[in-house]
Amino acid sequence: MPWTDALLRFQDIDLELQKLNQRLAEIEAVLHDTSALTDAQRDAEQADKTAHTAHKAQKDVEFELQKTQTELQQTEQKLYSGNVTNPRQLEDLQAKSQSLRKWVAKLEDDLLEAMVAREEADEASDKTSVHLRHITTKRTTLEQNLAAERAVLQTRTQTLLQEAESAKARIPQVIMDSYHYLTSRTGGIPVARLHGDVCSMCGVEVLKPTQRKVKNGEEAYCDGCRRLLVA
Numbered sequence: 001m002p003w004t005d006a007l008l009r010f011q012d013i014d015l016e017l018q019k020l021n022q023r024l025a026e027i028e029a030v031l032h033d034t035s036a037l038t039d040a041q042r043d044a045e046q047a048d049k050t051a052h053t054a055h056k057a058q059k060d061v062e063f064e065l066q067k068t069q070t071e072l073q074q075t076e077q078k079l080y081s082g083n084v085t086n087p088r089q090l091e092d093l094q095a096k097s098q099s100l101r102k103w104v105a106k107l108e109d110d111l112l113e114a115m116v117a118r119e120e121a122d123e124a125s126d127k128t129s130v131h132l133r134h135i136t137t138k139r140t141t142l143e144q145n146l147a148a149e150r151a152v153l154q155t156r157t158q159t160l161l162q163e164a165e166s167a168k169a170r171i172p173q174v175i176m177d178s179y180h181y182l183t184s185r186t187g188g189i190p191v192a193r194l195h196g197d198v199c200s201m202c203g204v205e206v207l208k209p210t211q212r213k214v215k216n217g218e219e220a221y222c223d224g225c226r227r228l229l230v231a
């Protein structure tokens, strides 16, 4: 393989390696960013806690209501049993019964509120659990796909690096020095081809002496863009 062909191949490899490295960096960034998953986990935990608290709040009201209803029942039994005849005692029992009735009514309202809150909390908890499952499945698939893609890209990178080494071995050192010098000054494409008498990169008509050098396989540079010029 003439050094000019090796140089063109070296540039192609260089460009492909840049793309591979860029994609590998993107993959690393996506794999590193687990924020969607941790957000969903945090939301699910929070909703679960809220639902748990709402269940407990409802149970507390139920317990208090049952206790108060029993107390009311006992007070009224006493009141209407005929066993208590003392007017003062009867009046006290009457007052206590009224107060307990009010308290029962209040607790019944509280219970309704607690039940609504508990239902809402359960719904929210179910929703965040479903979301978390969805996000977890999505993440697992994404990680598997990216890991597989990364493995392919890493293999390809190794192959290209080896090929670059053997291409480099065929290119004179002075040309390699020019290549590296020109890389950053030419947007990463330091080698152009001579198409007829025109540079493939900048479209400038190349001077005859330069064309001759190119055709002889000598070191030559485009008169327009200063790139290494090969046939």
Ligand SMILES: [Zn+2]
Binding pocket: 192, 199, 200, 201, 202, 203, 204, 222, 223, 224, 225, 226, 227
């Ligand atoms: Zn040019």
